[in-house]
Amino acid sequence: MPTLSPQELVNSNIELVSLPSIxxxxxxxxxSPTASAADIAELISHDPSLTLRLLxxxxxxxxxxxxxxxxxxxxxxxxxTSQLRDLLIATTLVKQxxxxxxxxxxxxxxxxxxxxxxxxxRSIAVNRKIxxxxxxxxxxxxxxxxKMLMALLLPAQAAELKMAxxxxxxLNETQIFGFSHDELGECLLNAWHFPETISAPIRHHHDLQFxxxxxxxxxxxxxxxxxxxxxxxxxxxxxDTLLNPLAMKALNIDERDIEPYYESVYExxxxxLQTLYYDIAA
Numbered sequence: 001m002p003t004l005s006p007q008e009l010v011n012s013n014i015e016l017v018s019l020p021s022i023x024x025x026x027x028x029x030x031x032s033p034t035a036s037a038a039d040i041a042e043l044i045s046h047d048p049s050l051t052l053r054l055l056x057x058x059x060x061x062x063x064x065x066x067x068x069x070x071x072x073x074x075x076x077x078x079x080x081t082s083q084l085r086d087l088l089i090a091t092t093l094v095k096q097x098x099x100x101x102x103x104x105x106x107x108x109x110x111x112x113x114x115x116x117x118x119x120x121x122r123s124i125a126v127n128r129k130i131x132x133x134x135x136x137x138x139x140x141x142x143x144x145x146x147k148m149l150m151a152l153l154l155p156a157q158a159a160e161l162k163m164a165x166x167x168x169x170x171l172n173e174t175q176i177f178g179f180s181h182d183e184l185g186e187c188l189l190n191a192w193h194f195p196e197t198i199s200a201p202i203r204h205h206h207d208l209q210f211x212x213x214x215x216x217x218x219x220x221x222x223x224x225x226x227x228x229x230x231x232x233x234x235x236x237x238x239x240d241t242l243l244n245p246l247a248m249k250a251l252n253i254d255e256r257d258i259e260p261y262y263e264s265v266y267e268x269x270x271x272x273l274q275t276l277y278y279d280i281a282a
Contacts (some may be wrong), residue, residue, distance in 0.1 A: 006179045006187040020092040041073040053091045083134045098281045104158050105151030109235050111277045120224035123264040139221050143202045146185030165237040208246040219250035
């Protein structure tokens with residue numbers, strides 16, 4: 001079992017797991033009292049491939065705007081800077097982490113599951129009229145980031161865990177790594193200065209009974225993860241495929257209310273997977 005804590009593991013590999021520079025620069029502009037939306041648009045526009053990806057998503061059924069968005073400036077006008085930053089995070093992280101140790105971690109399955117979870121979480125949030133539903137897409141996209149980090153930073157232990165699952169062993173993440181992927185993911189998001197509204201649901205989407213804050217978002221993320229696991233095969237044998245009653249109670253819904261969310265995900269899934277993963281990983 002590794003002797004490093006999740007925080008120590010992140011701190012000792014901060015260069016490897018740092019956010020893409022474009023995201024850091026956009027965040028700096030967002031936090032600057034003198035920077036404008038035009039400054040952000042100009043910065044992004046210096047990267048033609050990134051600009052193309054962002055505009056492709058903005059003009060997709062994901063948003064379903066009535067008219068075409070032709071520039072980053074226009075995208076900021078209709079989306080706002082925070083939503084555009086969320087899309088920027090999504091596209092750049094997929095590009096930065098598009099490979100992993102061979103035979104240990106299936107990066108394609110990881111991103112497909114993560115994107116599907118994000119779509120489901122956003123769909124639920126929009127339906128429930130949750131403010132700033134886009135953050136739930138980011139929660140879904142990053143909810144298993146700790147699993148990827150485990151494979152990147154501790155490949156021997158990741159291989160041991162994979163073998164344990166294949167052999168139906170009772171060994172789990174905490175026994176092998178000393179912590180869970182949720183704990184590691186939370187530490188990484190804190191290092192990236194993500195708000196608690198994103199890190200807290202990710203930390204507790206498997207153990208809702210311990211979620212003392214952001215319970216609604218945590219419940220949404222849990223349900224979205226189950227939906228994704230029932231649409232695509234789970235990326236690990238211990239993942240949730242059954243709904244936790246606490247999640248349904250938090251949203252005051254039952255299993256019949258969840259069926260339409262599957263339909264909304266199916267409507268968008270192929271196109272968003274193509275745009276957010278396959279076009280980038282090619």
